Amino acid sequence: MNIELRPVTDNNFVEWRKAVRHGFGQHVHPDDIARLRNDRAELDRLVAAVDTGSGRIIGTGGADSYSLTVPGGATVPMAGVAYMTTSVTHRRQGAFSSMMSQIHSAARERGDIIAGLWASQSHLYSRFDYGLAINSYDWEIDPSYGAFSHSPVSDDDESDAHVYFVGADEAAAMLPGIYEQMRQQTTGAVDRSPGRWRYELFDEERVRARASSMFFAICEEAGEQTGYVAYRMRRVGDTDMGALEVSEQVSVTDTAHATMWRFLLNFDLVGKIIAVNRPADDPLWWMLSDPRRLNRKSHDALWLRLLDIPKALEARTYNADGRLKIALVSEAQPEVTGTYVLDIDDSQASVNKTTDKPDVVVTPADLAALYMGGVTPGSLLEAGRVDVVTTGSLAKLHGMFSTDSAPWCAHYF
Ligand SMILES: CC(C)(COP(=O)(O)OP(=O)(O)OC[C@H]1O[C@@H](n2cnc3c(N)ncnc32)[C@H](O)[C@@H]1OP(=O)(O)O)[C@@H](O)C(=O)NCCC(=O)NCCS
Known part of the structure; x- marks a missing residue:
């Protein structure tokens, strides 16, 4: 049996799409192929x-x-790796590995600096030098425990922040602008093209899993739209307390965040509010009088692989200036093995290879995990994933790579 990699064209797209969904144990609706x-x-x-x-x-x-x-x-160009499947009839014959390697080479050729993905199984991608760069939380809270002890919006606040409902058409016009502001100010966020917005907002009965169609509410401050929530209700009959399921809540100011969550936690006739993929450092926990009522389940979100290590390291800013030599060891990419010296001046790094003795030794996967500031080098050291060669370099690595807030990728792909 021979396996060959071939391009996808309009001639085999339908078969390819069916194969993707089949790989995830699903059938696909013909309209969704066109979509x-x-x-x-x-x-x-x-x-x-x-x-x-x-x-x-x-x-x-x-x-x-x-x-x-x-x-x-x-911002840097990123290949968002997706659609990865091998039919159960052809597993463990290298199809997945050879597709990953082709996708990475093609991405590098077109100038992508980073590849990122959401993993259906979290043990699959470290072999390809992906590191877990962003974690997020799924939440559940009974809104009757939604009292705030703290808020950036006080009762006598002059802010005229207010929330109103909009229909699906208005939402389609308003949400992209708010999302775009959020993604420019949020480490770990990615852009959404107009097509991708249509794809995200598609809301026929078959995608609702028996919940309501989507509700949308907007937060406005001084005439500016500064936040939104998209949610569904899941209730059976008029007396069922049911659940309010937040699909996405985005804010571009602290006031919008507080106002939007005050609005959500004011619902009655709702037994629980469920929200998926919330930022690791979302302030709501610190605003609630009874924070334990906010059940938080953490999960891995975005995995990253640095496709062009010097360019990726030079693209971000750093929290401390100085010089650090990082040795990379990699079985998956022998070509990136070696020591990189980061000279950081005025928060910007210039990166070159060196034959000097390194200060720290990591894998490219762990460097990718550290890259967004979502994990501390101390955790990786204690997990046996980082080797510290010269005294004081762990603190230096921490000081340089740490960020003011945790990274968040609101967009699942
Ligand atoms: C995951 C999947 C794509 C792997 O496909 P595959 O063609 O069998 O993988 P390969 O033969 O290229 O294997 C690559 C390596 O990964 C390992 N591997 C693959 N799937 C694995 C699994 N589920 N558990 C443990 N190891 C796995 C293989 O043993 C192999 O390791 P090796 O190089 O050390 O021998 C396939 O099992 C699948 O389609 N699963 C369901 C859909 C899915 O989870 N897709 C991932 C989307 S994020």
Whole structure:
């Protein structure tokens, strides 16, 4: 049995899309094939693994193009790896590995500096030098325990922040502008193209899993739209307390965040509010009088691989100036092995290779995990993932890479 990687074109796109969904144990609605083709898929970034005997697609993969905000506010081109499957009939024959390697080479050729992904299984990607750069939380809270002890918006606040409901059409016009402001000011956020917005806001019955269609509310301050929430209700009958399921809540000011969560926690006839993918350092916990009532379950969010290590390191800013020599050891990428010296001046790094003795030794995966400031080098040291060669360099690494707030990627792909 031979497996060959082939391009995805309009001739095999339908078969490829069916194979993707089949790999995740699902059938696909014909309209959703067209929706992916029109609003999201970049054909030249997709790959099919074909069994040359049968001519059938047995493996799928690809990437979406994103712009990723890195610490300091610069954005870098990122390959958002997705659609990775191998049919159960052809597992463990290297199809996944060879598709990943083709996707990485193609991404490098088109100038992507970073590759990122959300993993369906968290043990799959460190072998390809992906590090867990962003964690997030899923929340559940009974709104009757939603009293605040603290808030940036006081009762006698002059702020005229207020919330109003909008319909789906108005939401489609308003949400992208608010999201775009958030992504420019949030480390770890990625952009959304107009097509991707259509894809995200698609709300036919079959995607609702028996919940209501989407509700939208906007927060406005001094005539500016500064926050939104998109949510569904899940209730059976008029007396069921049910659940309010927040799909996405974005704010660009502290006032909007507090106002939006005051609005959500004011609901009665709601047994619980569920919110997925909240930032690791979201302030709501610190605002509640009874914070334990906010159940938080952490999970891995964005995994990153630095495709061009010097360019990636030079793109972000640093919290402390100085010089640090980082040795990288990698089985997956022998070509990146070696020692990199970071000379940081005025928060910007210049990065060169050196033959000097390193200060610290890490894998490219752990460097990618540290890159966004979402994990401390101390945790990685205690986990046996970092070697400290010269005295004081752990504190230096920490001081340089730490960030003011935790990274957050609001966009799942
Ligand atoms: C995960 C998946 C894509 C792997 O496909 P595959 O073609 O069998 O993978 P490969 O043969 O290229 O294996 C690559 C390596 O990963 C390992 N591996 C792959 N899947 C694994 C799994 N589920 N558990 C443990 N190891 C796994 C292989 O053992 C191999 O390791 P090696 O190089 O040390 O031998 C496939 O099992 C699948 O489609 N799963 C369901 C969908 C899914 O989870 N996709 C990932 C989306 S984020």
